[in-house]
Amino acid sequence: MTALRYDVLGIGNAIVDVIAKAEDDFLVKQGMNKGGMALIDEQRAQAIYDAMGPATESSGGSAANTIVGCASFGARTAFVGKVKDDELGGAFAHDIRAANVAFATAPASEGPSTARCYILVTPDGERTMNTYLGAAQDLHPNDIDADAVASSSIVYLEGYLWDPPKAKEAFLKAADIAHKAGRKVALTLSDSFCVGRYRDEFLKLIRDKTVDILFANESELLSLYETSDFDTAAKALQMESRLSVVTRSEKGCAVVQGDKIELVPAAKIDRLVDATGAGDLFAAGFLVGHARGKDNVTAAKLGAIAAAEVIQHVGARPAVSLKDLAGQAGLPI
């Protein structure tokens, strides 16, 4: 067995977030689906950018945020994702490496620019996302470093990878390498619309045991099983016999494993500032807990701590050490 080098290796769309405040009116005028993620082309990206207010740029990407969260807990981490060798691509690479994440994916030297997600944060702290995939489209199976994958305790993949054409091949290649090396594969369903686009494929991944650990929020789970009733969806999930974690915002989460459903409350917050990254950071805490052999409830508590931190400030990556927060909560990593 390959020696363990990483607790968690993530594969995802490498994206720079362009974040601005907006009123609800703006979303309506722009025809945006509040709280969701829409894929946009370059022309629409320009139109949204022209219309939106002053913005800040910071590195994002769902799985990338999760991996940075894992690193903030002190875990050994790596990330695979495609940027272009442009200014924003350089910023993405800098930020993830500066967070102590190994990042060795070669940037594209031609083709579309580094992916951007235009995020509108409304006064209630909700975030509405518009993603121009750009260079992230070009993630290719050749970008998967077999040795790095085989030496990672968990390989974590985002459902959004189903959007770029070649990325799903990279995803499947990585999952295969991981399983052959006796490692685990985790998947987040990413977004209810993403589930709508790829429902059958995601169910197949779960049922053919490509996925060992599944992350979903409530609306993604409902979309997966095409129901509006949470209990119906939860029962369907139990039948899959996978370790699953369903996050329910301020209601906390449910860890589902076979017959057992364990409920873990959300961590207390003072004020919801920006919900961006909540699910990503929850996954970070759970993955680190799981990789380090903690029980599911403890892993979920670590997830709750990380999610609570990230929603109390603007931006999708932790502003303080999650390792310190976990220690202060009596859950040392």
Added chain:
Amino acid sequence: MTALRYDVLGIGNAIVDVIAKAEDDFLVKQGMNKGGMALIDEQRAQAIYDAMGPATESSGGSAANTIVGCASFGARTAFVGKVKDDELGGAFAHDIRAANVAFATAPASEGPSTARCYILVTPDGERTMNTYLGAAQDLHPNDIDADAVASSSIVYLEGYLWDPPKAKEAFLKAADIAHKAGRKVALTLSDSFCVGRYRDEFLKLIRDKTVDILFANESELLSLYETSDFDTAAKALQMESRLSVVTRSEKGCAVVQGDKIELVPAAKIDRLVDATGAGDLFAAGFLVGHARGKDNVTAAKLGAIAAAEVIQHVGARPAVSLKDLAGQAGLPI
């Protein structure tokens, strides 16, 4: 007389801020002068960026921050500054226009990239700046739109403009146009090291009446008169017979006009998060008050409101409407 189109037109270095948290140790190791602004070349910029933590990018530049602050008070504003037509240059232009500032300076199509300021924010909220001037070096007298300057109540200039070789010519051209049109010229001394570099030239600008309104903080004023005693410096300043405002952080400010010195306290804050932009935003409030015919104490109070807002969050531009804050404080603009 040309009709009034703008309350304040600013000319300054067009800079994108790259902001990261850092411990005091980092500043020591990097040989940085805490709280100051150092000019750096491209190689040093790369070395600092490689060493610093995960960062966010947001539009900055001293005079640009001031002008955005003026716009947030509801004033009519314009900005002149040079970016390149690269990704960060596009972000600078977007952000300042999205803040309702007229920005028509043509971007450079070749030469160095858009200017960046690497800002390290230490746990005490102090910010230490390292500026790579890049394309801002190439601001040229031809970039001054004579009609825009002549139709602005106040032309505001930053001392930092003395660093790029041609920018000071642009500065002097604008001051000349403004005075011929019966407008006022304001200058901020920018930074005590900047004063150290150009002391004689700044004194000449004051004494030959190129400057009508002078902004300085305590250390800049001490540097201007090469003294360590505030009262000595304040007396020297009174002799200049210019309207001057000296900011003294949490001690508030002193408005000096002839024999009269008026002290205005700082506005109360809950917590100092990031001092970046404090002086810039103070100037914004004072300039708007002055342009709209308020007395000096009222103008200084507006400055204090704006400075207090900007230091309670990360970033150098207001996060909420300064017009609303002024209204709530009983000082409607």
